[in-house]
Amino acid sequence: MRYKLLQEGDIQVCVIRHPRTFLSKILTSKFLRRWEPHHLTLADNSVASATPTGYMENSISYSAIEDVQLLSWENAPKYCLQLTIPGGTVLLQAANSYLRDQWFHSLQWKKKIYKYKKVLSNPSRWEVVLKEIRTLVDMALTSPLQDDSIHQAPLEIVSKLLSENNNLTTQDHESIIVAIAPLLENNHPPPDLCEFFCKHCRERPRSMVVIEVFTPVVQRILKHNMDFGKCPRLRLFTQEYILALNELNAGMEVVKKFIHSMHGPTGQCPHPRVLPNLVAVCLAAIYSCYEEFINSRDNSPSLKEIRNGCQQQCDRKPNLPLRLLHTSPDLVSQEATLTESRLKPVIVTASEIHVEVERNNTANQKMTANVGNDSEPNLIDCLMVSPTCSTMSIELSAQADRILGCYVEILKMLSDYDDWRPALASLLQPIPFPKEALAHEKFTKELKYVIQRFAEDPRQEVHSCLLSVRAGKDGWFQLYSPGGVACDDDGELFASMVHILMGSCYKTKKFLLSLAENKLGPCMLLALRGNQTMVEILCLMLEYNIIDNNDTQLQIISTLESTDVGKRMYEQLCDRQRELKELQRKGGPTRLTLPSKSTDADLARLLSSGSFGNLENLSLAFTNVTSACAEHLIKLPSLKQLNLWSTQFGDAGLRLLSEHLTMLQVLNLCETPVTDAGLLALSSMKSLCSLNMNSTKLSADTYEDLKVFL
Numbered sequence: 001m002r003y004k005l006l007q008e009g010d011i012q013v014c015v016i017r018h019p020r021t022f023l024s025k026i027l028t029s030k031f032l033r034r035w036e037p038h039h040l041t042l043a044d045n046s047v048a049s050a051t052p053t054g055y056m057e058n059s060i061s062y063s064a065i066e067d068v069q070l071l072s073w074e075n076a077p078k079y080c081l082q083l084t085i086p087g088g089t090v091l092l093q094a095a096n097s098y099l100r101d102q103w104f105h106s107l108q109w110k111k112k113i114y115k116y117k118k119v120l121s122n123p124s125r126w127e128v129v130l131k132e133i134r135t136l137v138d139m140a141l142t143s144p145l146q147d148d149s150i151h152q153a154p155l156e157i158v159s160k161l162l163s164e165n166n167n168l169t170t171q172d173h174e175s176i177i178v179a180i181a182p183l184l185e186n187n188h189p190p191p192d193l194c195e196f197f198c199k200h201c202r203e204r205p206r207s208m209v210v211i212e213v214f215t216p217v218v219q220r221i222l223k224h225n226m227d228f229g230k231c232p233r234l235r236l237f238t239q240e241y242i243l244a245l246n247e248l249n250a251g252m253e254v255v256k257k258f259i260h261s262m263h264g265p266t267g268q269c270p271h272p273r274v275l276p277n278l279v280a281v282c283l284a285a286i287y288s289c290y291e292e293f294i295n296s297r298d299n300s301p302s303l304k305e306i307r308n309g310c311q312q313q314c315d316r317k318p319n320l321p322l323r324l325l326h327t328s329p330d331l332v333s334q335e336a337t338l339t340e341s342r343l344k345p346v347i348v349t350a351s352e353i354h355v356e357v358e359r360n361n362t363a364n365q366k367m368t369a370n371v372g373n374d375s376e377p378n379l380i381d382c383l384m385v386s387p388t389c390s391t392m393s394i395e396l397s398a399q400a401d402r403i404l405g406c407y408v409e410i411l412k413m414l415s416d417y418d419d420w421r422p423a424l425a426s427l428l429q430p431i432p433f434p435k436e437a438l439a440h441e442k443f444t445k446e447l448k449y450v451i452q453r454f455a456e457d458p459r460q461e462v463h464s465c466l467l468s469v470r471a472g473k474d475g476w477f478q479l480y481s482p483g484g485v486a487c488d489d490d491g492e493l494f495a496s497m498v499h500i501l502m503g504s505c506y507k508t509k510k511f512l513l514s515l516a517e518n519k520l521g522p523c524m525l526l527a528l529r530g531n532q533t534m535v536e537i538l539c540l541m542l543e544y545n546i547i548d549n550n551d552t553q554l555q556i557i558s559t560l561e562s563t564d565v566g567k568r569m570y571e572q573l574c575d576r577q578r579e580l581k582e583l584q585r586k587g588g589p590t591r592l593t594l595p596s597k598s599t600d601a602d603l604a605r606l607l608s609s610g611s612f613g614n615l616e617n618l619s620l621a622f623t624n625v626t627s628a629c630a631e632h633l634i635k636l637p638s639l640k641q642l643n644l645w646s647t648q649f650g651d652a653g654l655r656l657l658s659e660h661l662t663m664l665q666v667l668n669l670c671e672t673p674v675t676d677a678g679l680l681a682l683s684s685m686k687s688l689c690s691l692n693m694n695s696t697k698l699s700a701d702t703y704e705d706l707k708v709f710l
Contacts, residue, residue, distance in 0.1 A: 060085060062110045063118075070104060083107070105145050112139060113153055120161050126172055133158060133179045141182055151187045155180060159192040173200055174209050181213045188221060194233035198240040205244035214241050215258075222262055223271045228280050238277075239285050246406045255406065259413050268419045275420050278410065279427050285407040286443075289400040290436040394440040408446040415453040425454050425465035429475065438479070444486035448493065451476050455497045463500045477501075482522035491526045494519075499533040509659045512537070512546045520552075524559045527566060535566045539573045579608060580635050587611040593619040600629045607632050614638060621645035621668070627653030634660035641666040645692075651678025658684050666690040676702040683709035 064085050071080035071091065079100040083090040094100035116136050123129045136154045143150055158180055162168070168176075177200070189197060197217075201210060218241045221234050228235040245254045262278070263269045287294075396404060414424050428450070437443045454462055454476070468475035479486045481494040501511065515523060515537060527534035538556050540546075547553050560566035588611040594603060603625055615636055620629070621643045630653035633639065639661055645668050654674055657664065658681040665687055669679075675697045682688060683706060691706070 060090070062107075063114050065107065065111050068104060068107045068111065070100070081107070101144075105143065109143060109145055109150070113157075116154075117157055120157055123161065123165065126168070129161070130172075130175055130179060133176060137180055137183055148187075151183050152190065155183055155187065155193060156190050159190045159196070162196045163192045170204060174207065177209050177213055184213070184217045185220070188225070188231070188234060189217065189237070191231060191233040194231075194237040197237050198233075201237075201240040201244040205247035210241065210244045214244075218242075219262065222274050222277045225273065225277055228277070228284075235277075235281055235284055238281050239288075242281070242410070243285075243403065243406060246402070252406070252409055255410065256413055259410065263417055263420070269417070275414065275423050276427065278414060279424065282407045282410050282414075283432055285403055286437060287434060289396055289404045290394075290434050290440075293394070293436055294434055394436060396440075404443060405446070408443065411447065412449050415450045421453065421457055422459060422461045424450075425457075425462045429465040430469045431474070431476065431479070438485060441488070444479075445488055448480065448486070448488070451480055452493060452496070455493065455500050458500070458503075463497075466497050466501070478518075481519055482525075483519075490529075491522055491531075494522060495526055495531050495533050498523075498537060502533065502536070508655050509544055509546065512541055512544060516541055516546050524556065528559050528562055530563045530565055532565055532569075535560060535563070535569050538566075539569050543573055543576070582611060583607060583635055584613045584637055585611040588614050590614050591617040593621075594623050594625075596622040598623040598625065600625050600632075603629050604632050607635070612636060617641040619643040620647055620649075623647055625649060627651070627656075629653070630656040633657065636661075638663065640664060643668045644672055645669075646671040648673060651675055651681075654678035655681045658682050661685070662687060664688055668692040669696055671695045673697070679706065682706065 060083070065083055066086070067082075067084040069082045069084075071077065071082050077091070077093055079094040079097055081092040081094075081100060081103055083092065092103060094103060116132065119132055120129060120136075133154075136157065140151050140154045158176065162176065173196075177197075197214065200207070201214070204210070218238050221238055225231075225234060242255060242258070245258055246252060248254050259278070262271070262274050264271075269275065411424075411428075414420050431438070433443075451466070454466055457463055466475060466477045468478070477497055478484055480497070481487060482491045487494065498515070523534045523537050527538050538560055542553065542556060547556065557570065560570040592612075592615055594606070598620070603620070603623075616638050618633075618636070618639060618641070622645065624647070625644075626648045627650045629649070633642070633653075634656055640663055642657075642661075642664060649669070650673050654669075655678060657667075662685070664685060667682070667688060667690070670692045671694070673696075674693075676699050679693065679696075679698060679702055682691065693703075
């Protein structure tokens with residue numbers, strides 16, 4: 001039978017037999033304290049008259065208890081315990097046998113634990129100490145008491161023993177670890193013990209103890225830990241354990257097998273805490289690689305200095321283990337020359353030269369505008385430095401370099417699991433790395449694989465994390481786009497990110513306007529090289545009238561006509577514009593209802609058959625149209641009423657409607673798959689006066705928000 005360890009206030013009924021005045025007590029961590037008894041039962045009246053009762057004058061220490069026995073003599077009171085103490089005996093009576101046994105085992109446990117604390121606090125012979133530790137562990141494992149402290153108390157005793165004795169041999173260390181291993185199967189090690197385990201992982205990474213004893217302990221930590229902030233040494237122990245695995249002969253293969261064991265053989269990891277804990281360990285380890293450099297802020301460039309090319313080189317103190325190296329002026333000059341030559345386009349055209357000049361002038365204007373401004377620049381701006389600053393490199397110590405390589409590789413492994421990728425993308429979306437890491441070419445080059453995996457994932461919850469977490473902040477999209485500090489290619493990753501975002505629900509004016517304002521030069525350069533995604537982007541900018549400047553529009557047209565794919569798509573754009581003019585020409589019906597079961601293709605075919613400039617009321621109720629038909633709906637300038645009842649029209653279509661149909665007054669979305677994400681976009685439609693959202697996934701919060709705007 002299992003019993004709960006007694007806590008304060010549990011002992012309430014007792015029989016007392018002692019020459020002095022005593023009363024029943026309550027159980028605490030050190031003493032039996034005073035408690036007024038609810039009931040007194042004695043063996044006979046003669047004993048009662050000879051045994052005074054009342055309040056105890058002093059508490060009884062557990063160390064003063066010489067013996068604890070179950071009362072077993074003939075005609076003894078029921079359910080009593082006998083405590084033998086110097087100078088007398090105390091009898092405790094419980095209400096039933098279960099409670100009596102609970103008291104008995106609790107008092108036995110307290111008595112023995114204080115004995116082991118005393119014995120192990122002054123060790124003389126380590127073979128005797130090791131034997132006592134094994135006995136202590138066996139006692140904890142076989143105790144009928146159920147309480148966290150039953151297993152934690154022995155671990156804390158051993159932890160204190162190890163912290164106070166630094167002269168132990170490696171063999172002694174391993175013997176103690178093996179002895180307490182059974183207690184670690186279901187319990188986290190205390191902080192001091194974690195420190196001891198970390199030391200063992202650093203000093204003896206190839207020890208079998210690491211594989212056989214530490215592996216289940218770390219697995220339990222990763223599966224069940226809820227917050228490393230409450231016990232950071234658990235995270236440090238996990239970090240050192242993984243580094244110890246990396247030191248084995250197979251190296252990262254062993255780490256990969258460990259990560260796979262944490263995920264499990266199925267397609268879905270059954271433990272939701274594993275990924276957040278692994279990411280927390282990786283982030284802390286990567287931060288530690290740059291920690292000394294970060295802490296030495298006097299020796300590192302400020303954000304403004306990084307942006308201005310770190311010109312104050314003479315004030316730096318040399319010989320840091322983790323330092324920022326600056327090349328000589330001659331090398332800087334050579335690198336600047338090479339950079340200029342590298343920036344020259346392969347095919348020189350007037351439009352391309354204009355793009356490069358415009359981009360450089362814009363960058364110079366931004367740099368000039370911030371001179372004399374004491375405010376802290378944003379992350380990407382401070383790292384988008386001049387070509388001279390690109391010669392700057394961060395050099396890590398050999399140990400820090402190994403740590404960085406190991407944990408960036410783990411992030412790559414995590415990104416390969418489909419079920420982990422959405423949560424991983426969400427955790428990395430705020431860019432939780434120090435600016436020194438983002439300025440380190442090796443780090444950003446290795447991390448590029450993870451960002452590429454996000455860009456290849458068709459799920460919106462994954463690739464949407466490439467964008468900034470909120471307005472005013474930079475995201476991975478900006479970091480790895482041309483001109484960003486992490487961009488080390490000719491824009492292939494940038495094109496891949498734009499392609500997946502445009503293929504999702506980001507084909508909106510807002511997204512295109514952002515590209516036009518910040519990345520028009522790279523878009524035109526990639527379009528000039530035949531990138532189909534960038535050609536499509538330029539065509540959409542023209543179609544949606546994103547570009548106001550006539551010269552820039554002509555330059556985009558020239559860029560499109562420079563390649564076969566661009567010329568073909570521009571001709572298609574011109575055809576659509578002619579059809580749009582015909583469609584928007586005044587005339588045609590004012591009301592139109594499509595038959596049920598009609599599709600997107602049927603709607604497109606109908607709208608291409610004549611003029612619909614007067615169309616104000618369109619009903620697509622109970623048809624099979626989807627968000628794709630929004631491409632055609634936004635071409636109806638006079639549309640005021642739109643019925644989408646029981647269609648498959650979704651969030652992506654709502655975003656397009658909210659940006660283009662500014663005259664819309666009535667919208668029926670009943671029984672459509674729209675969600676809060678799409679419905680919130682309707683807040684910009686100021687002319688909307690009637691909105692039906694029955695039987696949708698509308699939440700109460702979004703409903704209240706829409707009431708404010710509409």
